[in-house]
Amino acid sequence: MGSLIIKGGVPLHGRVRVGGAKNASLPILAASLLSGGSSTVEDVPELLDVETMCGVLSSIGARVSRSRNKVTVDATEISSFSPPYDLVRAMRASFLVMGPLLARMGCARIALPGGCAIGSRPIDLHLKGFAALGAEIEIGYGQIEARADRLEGARVYLDFPSVGATENIMMAAVLASGTTMIENAAQEPEIVDLANFLNSMGAHVRGAGTTVLRIEGVPELEPTTYMVVPDRIEAGTFMIAPAIAGGSLVIENVVSEHLKPITAKLRECGVTVNENDDGSMFVERNGRPRGVDIKTMPYPGFPTDLQAQFMALMTTCSGSSVITETVFENRFMHVAELMRMGAGIKIDGRSAIVEGQNKLLGAQVKCTDLRAGAALVLAGLAAEGQTEVSDIYHVDRGYENFHSKLASVGADIVRVGSAEAERAV
């Protein structure tokens, strides 16, 4: 079974390079369906989720080729508008092909994406947008079907600034006739990256990164070549690593603007965070950090995808901290596992109160989801003794060579078993 064995207490020193963003790569690969011909996407991380998305694209007729961090998608021939159930169930982001298929084919039939460990993950805002653009929506037998001979531009208000809904509606609207306005849109950097990709194909998307997107539909798009934005969540995870384990790290290939919330919070804890002239970030632990409160919010607030990792840091800080998760309803699955390592955490509704401990003790713990897994690895770096983190395929979904990068800067961490065996269960 795929596990990581970590011997804690070793300070980190050295440089790590952050890869391209998973959560930009997935919608951008889906968007490649919007034109015939071959689009090439560069700096795509080698992750299980990327492999799944490439499988979804191939299953509906696109020709996909991958070499390391470059993916080429030839979407000239789309032979189906209904990707197979097992692939969609394997990864909810597969649902991001709905908008492009609806725009390109006039039809899409996709299995209802299930919930997952962190929440029910509804798609009502995605469907609200498709319906506003004129699609007929039918739900039945675990499938959703959307049909529209021609999508018409419309004004859509998102009750919540959903990242996926903003992306799906944007991708449907770029080939619609007329103008679409998405209000209360998500502002994440991955939204901006998708908009930049679409515009490089000939789309007219304006306002990405603000709460109002304006999309002028065009008759067709052209294939393109595009490099994905660096992964701010991977970067933030590596910024927390020296803060919890000790030592210092230089983190390369980052956009410091995207890291403001984590930079501010680490500084509040007493951790040194400096931006180097070459754009890399220098992070150094200066004695035991102080506990600080965080509240996760849509961008530009503190990212929910760094909540678990930051909580791991708070478990060994001096004093207490209150961690409030406002984006997902069940994103504290890592708490029980951290408590197995001696963490002092009490959940009160959507908040977790963390009492900093002098130390954590190594234990056998289990990944429950992608970011919880990363948090447990970080906790293992700081814990006294050995920690075994099992079900590590969760981490493989979002981090390329996570343990190798940590080992390269001094962590005592080895991988045992294989992800394939893990997933075969």
Ligand code: EPZ
């Ligand atoms: C994206 O998920 C990311 N995934 C998530 O990253 C990230 O945590 C999340 O955005 C928030 O930033 C990808 O980009 C592939 P949402 P998404 O729609 O789009 C509610 C990771 O670890 N909602 O912004 O699914 C929903 O219930 C993953 O890399 C509706 O109510 O997130 C949730 O409470 C985990 N109706 C909130 O919005 C809808 O139709 C945020 O969801 C859609 C969403």
